[in-house]
Amino acid sequence: MISGSWFERQKNIIDYSLQSLLRRRSKNILILIIFILLVFVVSSVLFITGSLTQEMMVTSNSLPDITVQRIVGGRQVNLTASYIPEIEKITGVEIVEPRVWGYFYLASLQANFTIYGMDLNLLEEGEYQKIVNWKNIPDQAEKNSDFRMIVGQGVFELLRDVEMEKAYLFYQPTWEKPIPFDIIGTFKTETELQSNDMMILQTEGARRVLELPLDEFTDLAVYVPNPEEIDNIALKIRRYFPELRTITKAQIKNTYSSVFGWKSAFVLSSMSAAIFAFLILIWDKASGLSPEEKREIGILKAIGWDTDVVLSVKFWEGLILSGVSSQAGILLAYTYIYWLRAPGFKEIFLGWSTIYPSFKLLPDADPKFLILIITIAVVPYMVVTIFPAWKAAITDPDVIIRNI
Amino acid sequence: MAGPIVETVGVTKIYNRGKPNEVTAVKDASLKINEGSLAVLKGPSGSGKTTMLSVIGCLTAPTRGEVVILGKKVSKLPEKFRNQHKRNHIGFIFQHFQLIGDMSVLDNIVLPLLPEGISPKKRNKRADRLLEQFNLTHRRHFKVRSLSGGEQQRVAIARALINNAGILLADEPTAHLDSKLTGDLLDYIRQLKEAGHTILITSHDPIIYQNPMADQVFEMKDAHIISS
Numbered sequence: 001m002i003s004g005s006w007f008e009r010q011k012n013i014i015d016y017s018l019q020s021l022l023r024r025r026s027k028n029i030l031i032l033i034i035f036i037l038l039v040f041v042v043s044s045v046l047f048i049t050g051s052l053t054q055e056m057m058v059t060s061n062s063l064p065d066i067t068v069q070r071i072v073g074g075r076q077v078n079l080t081a082s083y084i085p086e087i088e089k090i091t092g093v094e095i096v097e098p099r100v101w102g103y104f105y106l107a108s109l110q111a112n113f114t115i116y117g118m119d120l121n122l123l124e125e126g127e128y129q130k131i132v133n134w135k136n137i138p139d140q141a142e143k144n145s146d147f148r149m150i151v152g153q154g155v156f157e158l159l160r161d162v163e164m165e166k167a168y169l170f171y172q173p174t175w176e177k178p179i180p181f182d183i184i185g186t187f188k189t190e191t192e193l194q195s196n197d198m199m200i201l202q203t204e205g206a207r208r209v210l211e212l213p214l215d216e217f218t219d220l221a222v223y224v225p226n227p228e229e230i231d232n233i234a235l236k237i238r239r240y241f242p243e244l245r246t247i248t249k250a251q252i253k254n255t256y257s258s259v260f261g262w263k264s265a266f267v268l269s270s271m272s273a274a275i276f277a278f279l280i281l282i283w284d285k286a287s288g289l290s291p292e293e294k295r296e297i298g299i300l301k302a303i304g305w306d307t308d309v310v311l312s313v314k315f316w317e318g319l320i321l322s323g324v325s326s327q328a329g330i331l332l333a334y335t336y337i338y339w340l341r342a343p344g345f346k347e348i349f350l351g352w353s354t355i356y357p358s359f360k361l362l363p364d365a366d367p368k369f370l371i372l373i374i375t376i377a378v379v380p381y382m383v384v385t386i387f388p389a390w391k392a393a394i395t396d397p398d399v400i401i402r403n404i
Numbered sequence: 405m406a407g408p409i410v411e412t413v414g415v416t417k418i419y420n421r422g423k424p425n426e427v428t429a430v431k432d433a434s435l436k437i438n439e440g441s442l443a444v445l446k447g448p449s450g451s452g453k454t455t456m457l458s459v460i461g462c463l464t465a466p467t468r469g470e471v472v473i474l475g476k477k478v479s480k481l482p483e484k485f486r487n488q489h490k491r492n493h494i495g496f497i498f499q500h501f502q503l504i505g506d507m508s509v510l511d512n513i514v515l516p517l518l519p520e521g522i523s524p525k526k527r528n529k530r531a532d533r534l535l536e537q538f539n540l541t542h543r544r545h546f547k548v549r550s551l552s553g554g555e556q557q558r559v560a561i562a563r564a565l566i567n568n569a570g571i572l573l574a575d576e577p578t579a580h581l582d583s584k585l586t587g588d589l590l591d592y593i594r595q596l597k598e599a600g601h602t603i604l605i606t607s608h609d610p611i612i613y614q615n616p617m618a619d620q621v622f623e624m625k626d627a628h629i630i631s632s
Contacts, residue, residue, distance in 0.1 A: 004520055004521030004522045004523060004526075005521050006521060007521075008521040008522065008523050009518075009519060009520070009521030012517075012518040012519070012521065012522075013518065013519075016518055019507070019511070023506045023507070295502075296504055298502075299502045299503075299504060299515075300515070301463075302461075302463050302496060302498070302502065303491075303496065303515055303516045303563065304487050304488075304490045304491035304516055304519070304567075305487070305516075305518075305519050306483065306484055306487050306519065307483060308484075309518075309519045396458075396463060396464040396465075397463045397464070398454075398455070398458040398463040398464045399419075399464070401463075401498065401502055402454065402458075
């Protein structure tokens, strides 16, 4: 009798498991492909949801603490500057900034763009320097200081296609003549989720394009230094001015989060029939031991293998197959979402946007997601494969071999 | 000749106990096999020979009775210890060889050594000796399913011997062999007996149970041992 080390024993078992997988390669390749597809679909949804939510959360940090809008007849309307000093009187409010923004339909491109008015001189300084790729400044811009703009990358690419990447002529049929705007820069990728379809115009120019009277604004941005006070101040604004609606930064973040959560749940549930079908196929392929496999277990037991060694073989087979599949599925999903930009998938999640071409998702692979995916892929598979093997392994080998 | 190396005392084996298809395959069977002897368990099909061999080979536990191998009562041992005892002392040659067809000759032969943690180098060395002994070296890497019946039987014998087992059990070894291959098998059995192995063969083939090599012959009928 010769006996070796524990390590060598494990090596032998893993070696046998690999050999066993290869011997049944046609069955296992089928399981592998189905498994990879399943993990790929689930991972893609989780990746895109996580990435978009994360990007929304990051960009929403620059939102005002409270956005104040005037509501008439259940719809948002412009408000006058008279509210600004009144709101600034509320204790805890640091500053109230009036904002000018709206949407503009570009018939030639059949797309809606978000127009936002602000003092572009501010953008040329400080933190904003980092988020803008400056292009045609300062010569052309100086000629036309009220009519210059910074555009999102998506807008820029569309305009470049029609050879308008340096200047764009805004025009409505009701206007006497078009209004030319110089494009002085584009937003960098990091802000694309929000800036992709956006045009930031000098405020005066934005008023012209949006046809907004001089003493009116779209809404007000209220800044509150103490985060604990935000809800109280919002409440006070609504009490003093019942015609005003307040939206806090936290509410916007919650909305983003639930929108993407809902969308991912919707996508997953709409795919549930396919996922379920795949699961049944895997169950069928993995759980049923073929007569050959049963016989093999009987032979191994008959020549002296213990039940736990037989189960170790099945454990390693399951772990190798499901581990390789889930990792390959995750890798494919990562490539599809972050390198190939999720063609056909991204649009489902970016439902409100009107232009898609250049949006680039930034990788946000949460390790918790990865562990979750691997766990929900590997554990059930292991159970499904080990249970029938265990049933065969505890049967007397002569019952299996002689088919009693 | 030395004393008994294998002993069964009042062994009974009932399959599917308590079910409508309950079968008593062996009833109250006792035998003693001496060390170094060639024993034959003869009888017609369905007489209980293979079940008796399975009980002695620790493939199944008796419903009642005791099996003693090398002085150790194995039938009541927990599975792990029973398997250990089997791996150390018993080699089994099955009626249909029970080889894994899509594995190579070498891989089949070394199978019993894998749970022992024997390194590939050591186990291949042992296997190579057996391959040579049974004239299978040229088939070392062939898939078993591509071998002839006689070659498969030699692989089965080599696998039974890989653990240096002192006791060899063979179930109807001539059942699928022609006269030439039966002759070859008898030669191998002779060699093994001369090497000191204790051999128990079940057979209803006269060439086995009437062979002068047989030291002990037990006859089974309707689940009982009727003569020895």
